[in-house]
Amino acid sequence: MAEIGTRKGQGNRSPLPVTVCYGAETYLLQRWVAALIERNVDEEHRELAVTKYDLAETPLDVVLDDAETLPFFVPRKVIVASRATFFTAAKESGKIEHRLDRLQEYAKAPAEHTIIVFTVEAEKLDERKKLVKTFKELGAVQAFAALSAEELNRWAVRQAEELGFSFGPGAAELLVLYTGGQLQPMASEMDKLSLFAGRGGTVTKATVDELVARSTEQNVFLLIEEIVQRRIEKAFAILYELLKQREEPIKIAVLMARQFRLIWQVKDLERQGYSQQQIAGHLGSHPFPIKLASEQGRKYDNERLQRIMTLLAELDFNIKSGRIEKVLGLEMFILHIAA
The missing domain is CATH 1.20.272.10 (Zinc Finger, Delta Prime; domain 3)
Structure with missing residues (x-):
């Protein structure tokens, strides 16, 4: 995965002014967006600088008007626009009108003071659409596919290292099994296991069996x-x-x-x-x-x-x-x- 929220330049890196994020693994997607905000907006500015819209209820024009408006008291703002289903083959409800031609033009010449992140919980985008082709040409697409069983095990081991504990033989695999391979409950259970094991501790299969909740x-x-x-x-x-x-x-x-x-x-x-x-x-x-x-x-x-x-x-x-x-x-x- 590309470094969070940045475009590689020659010797420097700058945040992408507009990105569409999609995929079945919503936990990773949400973490990516959170990290982008953390990297690009100081904590004391976030209340003024970060705005969220639901495109199932808000016209795209409102989002773009906000993006083009100069920020107040902050150097840069971030806009997160969720449920951007117009990037997919899903049928639009018709309740909200989105002027995609305006977004097409905006993507080519975005406001320098704004970062827009469009998110959509879909396994793929509709690559037949002109808008999707434009975003792909700009390198402004981030995919978050569901992880395989092997990737889930590796993810659990890496997370354990970050939390300061390790898994004993078979314990990570058992955690994946008990949580159905879903990252959100896995992350919650790992916080619990971390508290139980302590810094430098080891979580065994018996620990997972005893502590991890199962639906x-x-x-x-x-x-x-x-x-x-x-x-x-x-x-x-x-x-x-x-x-x-x-x-x-x-x-x-x-x-x-x-x-x-x-x-x-x-x-x-x-x-x-x-x-x-x-x-x-x-x-x-x-x-x-x-x-x-x-x-x-x-x-x-x-x-x-x-x-x-x-x-x-x-x-x-x-x-x-x-x-x-x-x-x-x-x-x-x-x-x-x-x-």
Whole structure:
């Protein structure tokens, strides 16, 4: 990634006057914007110098008028304009009119006293659009793609170093697993682990298991992983912990069905020659669960996966119709597919 908010010159660096940031990894995008502000605006000036707009509610003209207006009492100002969907192929709502031709001209001759950052949570820009081509020609585009499983592990290790602790064997990977590969919860949990470990301390797998919070979805994923690996005692321990937390058995069954469906989809697309990154884009998923679903899929053939999904559909019907007690139904399903 390019250095935050700068353009390389011959022997010097200056902030880009206008940039569009996009990508699925919003945590990195937000950190990039925060670092740009920190670098270019003194802390005592930020209340006057930093303005944020939502382009789903504010016309582009308002943003550009502000950009062209001289700053008051500060040498430079930063404007952050979010939800800039006109850079993508997404259909505009029509409620707000944006004069893109004006932005096209502004990008070529921007105000020297203003930095504008457009952000959009989209995996890609529409490169057919003249505006996108202009920004790319100016080198004013920053992409923040979702990290792969390997990149997530490396990111966790680097963050630990910055926080002053280290991970023991397998602990970083377990943190990634427990947080679903999402950087925002990973960062929050690492702050907690840092406080626990102390400066120079080591975080082990046991520490991660004890301290890191897991959502219902993540617990169900772990339940599936234990079933796939035929660790039945651990699978039942997770199931009973979910029930202890008052999770509805029918919700657990639905989440299990969703995970097995993902495993089947990934296995089918891999058979067609798609890479994991392509599958993630095709299914609109983060690459990390795609990688894990791929690994889990190696334990089953297509016929077995289809049978499992049929059993889950039958379980759903039997629970809802009262033909079987809910917890007993889940227990029998786990025993059946692990056999």
